[in-house]
Amino acid sequence: MVTNYEFANIGKLADLTKMQYILPDSKKVLDGKIFLNELINLSGSEISLNSFVPGQFLPFNHKHKKNEELFIILSGIGEFEIDGNKISIKEGSVIKVNPDAARNICNTSKDINLQFIVIQTVKDSMNSTKPTQDGIGVSERIEW
Template sequence: MSQSYTQADAGPMSGWSGFRFQFGDNPPAPKRFLKGELGLTGMEVSLNCMPVGAGMPFLHTHQKNEEVYLFLTGEGEFQAGDQVLPITPGACFRCSPELPRAWRNTGPTPMEFVVIQAEAGGYSGQGQIADGEVVAEPPAWKRAAATP
């Protein structure tokens, strides 16, 4: 079987504060985009770290892409349109392209989160496991365990 995957190593979340992304005249942000590193073809994924006391300096929208925010650590607030919602570890938000959004860290520790963006309406509609297929060959660790 040919190699049909790519791999990147972002290191532990404690190091995500060292990522840097510059947007316009704004200060560099702790953000790392993975599209280029992984050769993604249907989405963009970014790894993010919002320092203590920091927040997005502006609301933003997108032209075509919806976004999903998956907050892993930290506490804060997420503005979705006119709503301000709490962020705690495990909080997940989906924003349509036209919805203004921003977030801030109000907690005592850095806030690490993942953002996934893809073109709205581009998903085929086969949700959950409907698109998956079982392969006849067992995983490598099962084969190794069966070998005496």
């Protein structure tokens, strides 16, 4: 049977700090990070879930070739650096970063984790200026 979806359960967000991702090129380990494209075969975006312990930051500044990144801060406090400029971040902060900007993120708290989602998409790849126009209604109704 063919299905039109993929499903996974990563567990509690509090347990994200136990996750590790090893960068293929450098073999550097990123603690507190899971990439969903590898888990559920995403084909149009790259999404990672992240939980940084107090004092943790990415071990390198980085840019992208084509992808812009959207950072959505779920909880905690920290700083975000873009091209040498530091921005204070907290729950509810949203930052879009263009591909050619150097960036990094740091948990500046002494006692709480910084939890955030990162969504990567190819810059200027939206097929409409109004993404809601992509939706198509269907006649079947879901009954709860």
